[in-house]
Each structure stands twice: as structure tokens, then as C-alpha cells.
Amino acid sequence: MSSDDSHDRPRQPARRGFLKAGGAAVAASATLGATLAQSPAQAAEAKHRPAAADPYTAVEPFYAPHQGGIVTPQQAHTYVAAFDLTTTSRDDVIKLLRQWTESAARMTQGQSAEALEGVSEDKPAPDSGDVLGLGPAGLTVTFGFGPGLFMSEGKDRYGLASKRPAALVDLPRFNGDQLLPEKTGGDLYVQACANDAQVAFHAVRQLARQGYGTLRMRWGQAGFLSGPRGQTPRNLMGFKDGTNNPPTADAAAMKEFVWATAADAPWMQGGTYTVVRRIRITLEHWDQMEVGFQEQVFGRRKYSGAPIGKDKEFDTVDLDAQDKDGNPQIPDNSHVRLSNRASNDGAQILRRSYSYNDSTNFYIERWPPWRQETEYDAGLIFVAHQADPRKGFIPINEKLAKFDMMNQFTTHVGSAIFACPPGAKPGSYIGAELFEA
Amino acid sequence: MSSDDSHDRPRQPARRGFLKAGGAAVAASATLGATLAQSPAQAAEAKHRPAAADPYTAVEPFYAPHQGGIVTPQQAHTYVAAFDLTTTSRDDVIKLLRQWTESAARMTQGQSAEALEGVSEDKPAPDSGDVLGLGPAGLTVTFGFGPGLFMSEGKDRYGLASKRPAALVDLPRFNGDQLLPEKTGGDLYVQACANDAQVAFHAVRQLARQGYGTLRMRWGQAGFLSGPRGQTPRNLMGFKDGTNNPPTADAAAMKEFVWATAADAPWMQGGTYTVVRRIRITLEHWDQMEVGFQEQVFGRRKYSGAPIGKDKEFDTVDLDAQDKDGNPQIPDNSHVRLSNRASNDGAQILRRSYSYNDSTNFYIERWPPWRQETEYDAGLIFVAHQADPRKGFIPINEKLAKFDMMNQFTTHVGSAIFACPPGAKPGSYIGAELFEA
Numbered sequence: 074m075s076s077d078d079s080h081d082r083p084r085q086p087a088r089r090g091f092l093k094a095g096g097a098a099v100a101a102s103a104t105l106g107a108t109l110a111q112s113p114a115q116a117a118e119a120k121h122r123p124a125a126a127d128p129y130t131a132v133e134p135f136y137a138p139h140q141g142g143i144v145t146p147q148q149a150h151t152y153v154a155a156f157d158l159t160t161t162s163r164d165d166v167i168k169l170l171r172q173w174t175e176s177a178a179r180m181t182q183g184q185s186a187e188a189l190e191g192v193s194e195d196k197p198a199p200d201s202g203d204v205l206g207l208g209p210a211g212l213t214v215t216f217g218f219g220p221g222l223f224m225s226e227g228k229d230r231y232g233l234a235s236k237r238p239a240a241l242v243d244l245p246r247f248n249g250d251q252l253l254p255e256k257t258g259g260d261l262y263v264q265a266c267a268n269d270a271q272v273a274f275h276a277v278r279q280l281a282r283q284g285y286g287t288l289r290m291r292w293g294q295a296g297f298l299s300g301p302r303g304q305t306p307r308n309l310m311g312f313k314d315g316t317n318n319p320p321t322a323d324a325a326a327m328k329e330f331v332w333a334t335a336a337d338a339p340w341m342q343g344g345t346y347t348v349v350r351r352i353r354i355t356l357e358h359w360d361q362m363e364v365g366f367q368e369q370v371f372g373r374r375k376y377s378g379a380p381i382g383k384d385k386e387f388d389t390v391d392l393d394a395q396d397k398d399g400n401p402q403i404p405d406n407s408h409v410r411l412s413n414r415a416s417n418d419g420a421q422i423l424r425r426s427y428s429y430n431d432s433t434n435f436y437i438e439r440w441p442p443w444r445q446e447t448e449y450d451a452g453l454i455f456v457a458h459q460a461d462p463r464k465g466f467i468p469i470n471e472k473l474a475k476f477d478m479m480n481q482f483t484t485h486v487g488s489a490i491f492a493c494p495p496g497a498k499p500g501s502y503i504g505a506e507l508f509e510a
Numbered sequence: 511m512s513s514d515d516s517h518d519r520p521r522q523p524a525r526r527g528f529l530k531a532g533g534a535a536v537a538a539s540a541t542l543g544a545t546l547a548q549s550p551a552q553a554a555e556a557k558h559r560p561a562a563a564d565p566y567t568a569v570e571p572f573y574a575p576h577q578g579g580i581v582t583p584q585q586a587h588t589y590v591a592a593f594d595l596t597t598t599s600r601d602d603v604i605k606l607l608r609q610w611t612e613s614a615a616r617m618t619q620g621q622s623a624e625a626l627e628g629v630s631e632d633k634p635a636p637d638s639g640d641v642l643g644l645g646p647a648g649l650t651v652t653f654g655f656g657p658g659l660f661m662s663e664g665k666d667r668y669g670l671a672s673k674r675p676a677a678l679v680d681l682p683r684f685n686g687d688q689l690l691p692e693k694t695g696g697d698l699y700v701q702a703c704a705n706d707a708q709v710a711f712h713a714v715r716q717l718a719r720q721g722y723g724t725l726r727m728r729w730g731q732a733g734f735l736s737g738p739r740g741q742t743p744r745n746l747m748g749f750k751d752g753t754n755n756p757p758t759a760d761a762a763a764m765k766e767f768v769w770a771t772a773a774d775a776p777w778m779q780g781g782t783y784t785v786v787r788r789i790r791i792t793l794e795h796w797d798q799m800e801v802g803f804q805e806q807v808f809g810r811r812k813y814s815g816a817p818i819g820k821d822k823e824f825d826t827v828d829l830d831a832q833d834k835d836g837n838p839q840i841p842d843n844s845h846v847r848l849s850n851r852a853s854n855d856g857a858q859i860l861r862r863s864y865s866y867n868d869s870t871n872f873y874i875e876r877w878p879p880w881r882q883e884t885e886y887d888a889g890l891i892f893v894a895h896q897a898d899p900r901k902g903f904i905p906i907n908e909k910l911a912k913f914d915m916m917n918q919f920t921t922h923v924g925s926a927i928f929a930c931p932p933g934a935k936p937g938s939y940i941g942a943e944l945f946e947a
Contacts, residue, residue, distance in 0.1 A: 152867075198801045201793070202748030202812055207737050255872035255884065271736030271746075274867055274888075282797055290884040293870040299708030300644050309708075311639030351869075356638070360719055364635045375639055430589075430711055431868035431887075432731040432788075435692035447692065447727040450868075451711075 128268035131211035135178040137496040138343050140503070141213030141266075143458050144321040144331065144423070147298060148211050148266040151427045152273040153349060153454060154293035155259020155489055156284060157221065163231040165287050166222075167508050172283050173216065173263075174502040180276050183209030203275055210272040214280075216503045217262030217347050217491025225260070236507055238338035240346055240461045241492045247474035249485065256351050256487030259291045264347075264456070270295065292487065294351060296427025296454040305378065305386065309428050309451055310359055310482075312371050313378035316386055317413070319421050330421040330465070331458050333492075340506035343495030345458040348422075348466040351429070351487030354452035359482045370478040372407030380409065392416070406478045412469055422457040422465040429454050452483070462490060565705035568648035572615040574933040575780050577940070578650030580895050581758040581768065581860070584735060584743075585648050585703040588864045589710040590786060590891060591730035592696020592926055593721060594658065600668040602724050603659075604945050609720050610653065610700075611939035617713050620646030640712055647709040651717075653940045654699030654784050654928025662697070673944055675775035677783055677898045678929045684911035686922065693788050693924030696728045701784075701893070707732065729924065731788060733864025733891040742815065742823065746865050746888055747796055747919075749808050750815035753823055754850070756858050767858040767902070768895050770929075777943035780932030782895040785859075785903040788866070788924030791889035796919045807915040809844030817846065829853070843915045849906055859894040859902040866891050889920070899927060 128149075133141045158166060204210075223229070223237035265276035274295060281290055298306045308314040319326040335342040359367070368375055378386035382394050382402040392410055394402040403410050414421050431450040438444050459465030474480070497503045565586075570578045595603060641647075660666070660674035702713035711732060718727055735743040745751040756763040772779040796804070805812055815823035819831050819839040829852055831839040840847050851858050868887040875881050896902030911917065934940045 154870075195800055195802060197798050198748075198804075198812070201746075201797055203744045203746055204736070205744065205748070205813060206741065255882070256869075269736050270734050270867070271744075271865070274746075278793065278797070278886075282794075290870060292872075292884060293886065295867045295869070297707050299641070299706050304643065307640045307642065307708075309638075309640055309711075311635075311642070356715065357719075360638055360715070361634050363632055365632060367635075375635075376642060428708070429869070430707070430732045432693075432866070433591075433727060433729050435729075445692070447729060449715075449730065 127208075129208035129210050131268060132183060132209045133181055133211055133213045135181045135214075135497075136499045139332070140215045140344070140493055140496045141181065142215035142264055143345055143425070143493065144327055145213050145266070146321070147425055148213070148268050148273075149298050150268065150270040150273045151264065151266045151296040151454070151456075152270075152277045152293065153262070153264045153296070153456070154277045154281065155219065155291045155349075155491075156261045156263070156281070156288040157291050158225075158230070158260045158288045160287045161230050163508070166231055167502075169284055169287050170216075170504050170508075171502040173280050174497050176279060176283065177214035177216075177276065177503075178497075180279070181209060181212045181214060183212075199279075201275065201278055204269075204272050207269060207272055210267045210269040212265065212267040212272055212276060214276050215262075215264040215266075215347075215493055217264070217493040218504065218507070219258060219260045219262060219489065219491050221258070221260035233507065236338060236340065236510075238333070238341050238346075238492055240333065240337065240341075240463060241490065242463060242467070244348070244462075244488055244490050245467065245471075247470055247485065249474055249480055250488070251484050251486055252488050253486050256292050256294075257489060259489050259491075261288065262347065262349070262489065262491040262493070270297065294429055294454055294487075296429045298427055308426075308453060309354060309356060309430070310367070310371075311375060312367075312373060313386060314426065314453075315424055316373075316378055317390065317409070318424055321423070326421075327423075330460055331423045333460055338492075340504075340510055341492055341494060342506075345423075345460065345493050346462050346465075347491045347493050348455075348457045348459070348462060349487070349489045349491075350453075350455040350485050352453045352455050353450065353484045353486050355482050355484075356449050356451055369404050369407060370482075372403040372409030381407075390415075404478070406476045408473070408477050408479050411472050411477050416472070417469050418464075420464050420469055422459040422469065425456045425458060427454045427456070428452070458493070564645075566645035566647050567620075568705060569620060569646045570618055570648055570650045572618045572651075572934075573936045576769070577652045577781070577930055577933045578618065579652035579701055579703050580782055580862070580930070581764055582650050582703070583758070584862055585650070585705050585710075586735050587705065587707040587710045588701065588703045588733040588891070588893075589707075589714045589730065590699070590701045590733070590893070591714045591718065592656065592728045592786075592928075593698040593700070593718070593725040594728050595662075595667070595697045595725045597724045598667050600945070603668055604939075606721055606724050607653075607941050607945075608939040610717050611934050613716060613720065614651035614653075614713065614940075615934075617716070618646060618649045618651060620649075636716075638712065638715055641706075641709050644706060644709055647704045647706040649702065649704040649709055649713060651713050652699075652701040652703075652784075652930055654701070654930040655941065655944070656695060656697045656699060656926065656928050658695070658697035670944065673775060673777065673947075675770070675778050675929055677770065677774065677778075677900060678927065679900060679904070681785070681899075681925055681927050682904065682908075684907055684922065686911055686917055687925070688921050688923055689925050690923050693729050693731075695926050696928075698725065699784065699786070699926065699928040699930070707734065731866055731891055731924075733866045735864055745863075745890060746791060746793060746867070747804070747808075748812055749804075749810060750823060751863065751890075752861055753810075753815055754827065754846070755861055758860070763858075764860075767897055768860045770897055775929075777941075777947055778929055778931060779943075782897065782930050783899050783902075784928045784930050785892075785894045785896070785899060786924070786926045786928075787890075787892040787922050789890045789892050790887065790921045790923050792919050792921075793886050793888055806841050806844060807919075809840040809846030818844075827852075841915070843913045845910070845914055845916050848909050848914050853909070854906050855901075857901050857906055859896040859906065862893045862895060864891045864893070865889070895930070 223233045265273040267273040300306045305313040305316050319330050333341040333344045380390040396402050433447045434450045457466050494504050660670045702710040704710040737743045742750040742753050756767050770778040770781045817827045833839050870884045871887045894903050931941050
């Protein structure tokens, strides 16, 4: 390439200048107070500000006491991925986490495009360039550590075995699990959420490239939520999903149910434990069911989202209510009863799930006339954050896996668990407390 | 279910009343003049109005001289699907097309939720309910007929063989094609486009259900575009895609390149021929390339989108320009040169493609140490509309398939061609001109 082509570099002087000037100039980016140099208190405050009206200019803080993407109001898109480490060097892992931290911080603040400035045409671009001009779009990047970071095939590759939190258990096999190895597990977790599908995917794609030679991707999955913010979104079964979540604005509830304590792993103070499940839903089968039966399965009304017997979505679930024949209004094997905290010794988890909709699967019928059939590969990327999976997802799902009427329409094909450490401090990196304590 | 639960029916009095009142009440829905009873002239006018500011309230006309989703400004999401007819009855096909027409008209006008009103709890819901409250979201539904409708395994199932347009050719095998049967072909085509992913998928899902016993799904695929409307979106390779499209506002260009003529099939007057290709892109490989090389492949600059040697995206592509050594500035085997109309006897097609990003694929390396690897199943759902594929996609792709430098990063794994008839007349149905002439 001749050098007179150098004018074709991305030009974002407005944004770049703006970031350097500290955020006073651009009215639309009211959330941008959370810059790289902010204090933790400022960051915590910024996290609860309303989103910018333009979904592309919204900015979420990165350096903060907690990682983003946990109690952050849920963005419309996600790309989640897990990686297996291939290196045996502890330094390689730290180096990677440093680079990931810096890149994620930059991308969440809308600076990914700047990485292209001054790039040589003779080298691979450090950035794939597919989100040029899109803005930060509310991006959060959440990192997590799987069991394999601490012990893999009997080997303590990085000298971390003694620091594995007791809460980072290997998930038990649940009734009905049909897990595929290529959709399950992983040493490292990256969850990118944004108001735009390409912005979310872009973040994972850049981070994955940086790990070349250190790790390989194990699985990746795009997900989405539909509908205007502020409403409980409907999943692909047509029901509102997330109504009974503990409120993220309630700091006491978050402390009780979401944030890990230092009890068995001081480095996890302010982190959370995240369970991811890829749950395929047989939509073709579900769509053949009567609405009344679908409502019995959920324990809620389909259209209003109200618990059966109640009027409104947020009416309290009354598990004792009986119909005129003395039967429970909310069936014993309904999803809402089995997953309710009253049925689980008060356990609660913070669900932050997304729908997924990959292209169709093709299969041959298992009986004559052996016809080919096509089915949707669609369902739910279930994501749940919690203070301790032994008191959260595991007991709840043990019960659901055995009794939930919904199971005849769902298949768990992927599963993973991660310890997501606290947020990084400016100048430091994600997981520093684990590696340097 | 006890009858006192009947209060839980969807209530959308505002929208329902609004639709009945003809659209005067809600300022945000300026495009809603195009209702079911509009005249073709009104509909054509409505099609070119600017989109509503709220992407969920935008409404596209359905009954119109041309089907929507062809020259309609491209919505952000699509779900495309193809179906194989299993019935041998011509009447079944007509009945299905009537039902599809009525349902598509209703859904595009935002009335899908109304189909749930008064539904019995003892019957399957006529609508899956997952888009309740979302609004029409600019939905268009485009129908097409594949070669199998006219002749399938040597059988003229519906007495239509003599009406097959000469332009509805079977696509030749192109150099490098790696087509999968389960991603290829189909007797009927449904392309739903909307400003929301769930609204697009919802439309196909309802129509697929209505065909139970008459057809089965062959393949389905979700796609998306990122970025604010009005900019040329970037594909996953990071380049702007669609810059050189003929302008949809130019009626003469559309007449020349997009709309079918009555020459060999009078019933196709006002329709178009649509080619769909599922093109996987090896993003991992692409991302290792130097930016300068990527630009040689496209023949355009990555950041500005300008032709090599020019400054701005919409600068004219000058295929004769030479660099200082006398070599062509735009390489001989670059994508922009090979696909340019000047290289193809003036042929042009209207591309309306989407990116796709399914979950990762897993494979075993073909050589020792036979490691497992994971790769993105991502790329482009290429969609092109044209007056005649024999003068459009086929000659252009014959050339691209042989010479395009881009081929080392792309694999065509799915392919289909359809005749998309003109728009339906109110009271009639899609394809009536074919079945009733």
C-alpha cells in the first residue's frame, strides 16, 4: 500500500477529544461520568443512572467494585463464551488477564475504534473494525474463572488449587441433563452484553484473538431479548421471564443473594458465582399445547404474567391459595412454585437470561418412515448470578429437574459454572486478588 | 381452567381502537396510513415514507403492487425460511396461501396480539404470544415460490408446470460450492424482516404452524444488521456492505433491475426473483490478515468504505485507475471489480443481506494431533432480488466463484432461488395470479 493512502484511518476526533476532556462536552452521554480514572464510589453511582436515550451512546462503567453485566440493567443482546487454557504458564494467564482487562475497559468506553488509528497496513488490524461508528452501546464485559483454572485433569497448572472457593463446585448431574461436551464447561468465561448484537460479539471476538497461543475457544453463543426496556421481556415460550427476580436496586438483597462473601475465598469478596445453561426448547411441541395447560406449567397467566388466581404481573405468588375444589391454584409441579424462594429455604438467584435462536437443526426420525425433519435450535441461554450456588442454583434446579412440568419441553444441552471476581481497580486487572494475594 | 380467569386476555384497547379509527390518533405512527383497505397507490406512497421514530410502532404496508421486504428500507432483523410441500392437493396449497396472506397482513399491521383475544383455554393458542406488547416493529413478510412448486421429482403435483417462468432456473453448481441439502432449496419461501428479532421470528413461526400437514420446514435462519439506520451497515468482515446497490428510490432502476416483467410469465409482473445463499465466513482466518490485504480483497478501504484510490464511500469506482507502477488500483481479482456492473454487461442486483451468528461449531482437526477446535458459525445470509437471475446473480457469481480473492475466507453452504410474486390485492392472496389465471 502506498503511504498516500494513510488518510483512510478512522477519524473520531469528537469522541476521542471528548473522552480526554472528561465528558463535559457531549450532552447525550450523561452516563459517561464513569471514566477510566473514576473512583469506585463514582462508578457505583454511575451504574444506577438511567441509560442514555440513544442506545448506541450509552456507556457503562468498567473499573468499579463489582464487574458490570451482573446487576447492570439487562442490555438487549449478549455473546457469551468459554475458553480452555492451553498454556501451562501462570505468567501467560496473568498477561492475558491484563490485556483482557485493558481491552475490555477500552471497548466498554467506546474506544475500540481508536485501536485502529495509526495501524500499519502491513500487520493484522488489532481490531476487526466491524463496530466502527457504532459507539459503546452500553457494553459490559464480565469475566469468570471455571474449575479448570484451579485444577485440570488432576493438575494444578497455575498454583491456584488452594485458592479454589468452596462455592465453586462442580455442578452435579441433574435429572434429564443431555449435556454436550462442546457446549459445556470452560476454564475462562467472557460474557459481553450490549444494546447491539454486533457490539457484544465484537468484544468477545477481539478478546478471543488476544488469547491465541494461550487458550482456545470452547463454546460461544449469541442471545437476545426483545421489547422496550422497563418491561419484563417475554421468552420464546411467550411468557414473561424474570418477574420474580430480586430487585437489583435493593443493595441488601444483592448483598444477601448475589455478592460473594470472603468466607471461604477472600479474593472473591464483591464477586459472584455464575451458572450458564443452554436450554433448548421444543417450540414446535410447546405451540401445540392449550393456553390453559401452558399456564399450569408456568403457574402464571400467559398474557398478564400474573400468578394464577391473581390479576397483575407483580402480585405476590400465593402458594397456599386453593381453588373452589380445594386444589392448589398454583399447581404442585408448576415452574413458579418449584422455583419460588418459599419452596427453597429462601434461596434466590439473580437470573439474567437471554433467548437464543440459531438456525434449524436437521435430523432423521427415529422410527419409520425415517423422514427427515427440521426443528428450531432455539431456547434460553439461562444465566444466573448468586452468592453461593450450593444455596442457589443447585438446590433449586435439583427440584426443577425432577418435578417441573416444563421439562417435557426443555432440554439442557450446555452447562458451566464460573467464579466471577470483583471489578478491577484502575491500573490493575481482573483477578489480581486471586493471583497476587 | 375456571371461567373467572377470563380477565386474563390481552388488552390492547389503544392500539386496537387506533387501528379501527384509521390511524389519526397516535402521532408516532405516521406510517400507519397503509392499512388493510388502502389503495395500491396509497400503499406505494406509504412505502417510501420515513420510518417512525419508535422502531416498534413503525408499520409497513402489506397489500400493495409489490410485496414488502424487497425495496423496503432494510430493517435490522430477519428470519428467512424455506418449506417443502408435502400435500399433493392444489386446493391445500391455495388454502394455505390464503391463510398465510391474511395472517401476514394482520401481523404486519401489528394485530398479531389481537388473534389471542377471546381464545379458549382448551385449545392451542392461535399465536405463540411472544411478541405481545411489542407492536408491528416495521414487519414485512415476503413470500416466494421455489422450482419444486412447479415440478418435483418429475411430478407436476399442482398442475403448474406450464407456468414456471423461464427465469426461475435451477441454480448451476458454482465453483467451490459446499452446499448442505438441509440448508438448500425449498418449495416455498418466507422472509420476515422487522426492527426486532423476536417479531421477525414470530411471523415465520406462526406461518409454519399453519402449514402443519401441508408442508414441513426445510431450513430457517435468523439474521441481523447493526448500526443506526441511514448508514451502510458493516458486515462481520468489518467492511461496509451494500454501498453500490442500485438506489431503491430510483423507480427506473428498480424497473430495470429488480421487478420481473411479464415476458415469460404474466403472473410474475411486479414480482422479483430472489436468491438466498448462506455464506459462512472464517472470521478467525480473516482476522489474521493485514488490513492492506483485506482492502485488496474488497477493492475498498476498510474504514471509509471508499474505492481504493478514492476518498469517500460513495465515490465512483474507477476500474481503469492505475497506481504509479501502472498496475490497476483496484485489483483484478478484488470483490468490487468482479461484482461491478461494468464487469458484468451492466447487470445489477439488489442485495438485501444480513449477517448471521449462530453458536460455535465443533470439529476435530484433520491432521495430528487431531485436536478439537471450535469455530464461529457466522457469516452472511446473502439475499439478492433481481428481474432475472440469468442476467443477475448467476453471471455475477460465476465470475466471483472462480476469481474472487474473498473465496478463501467464505464457503457457500446453503442456496435457494424463488419467484416472489407481486403483492396481494385486498381480498385476494399471494400468488393468486399464478393459480387463477
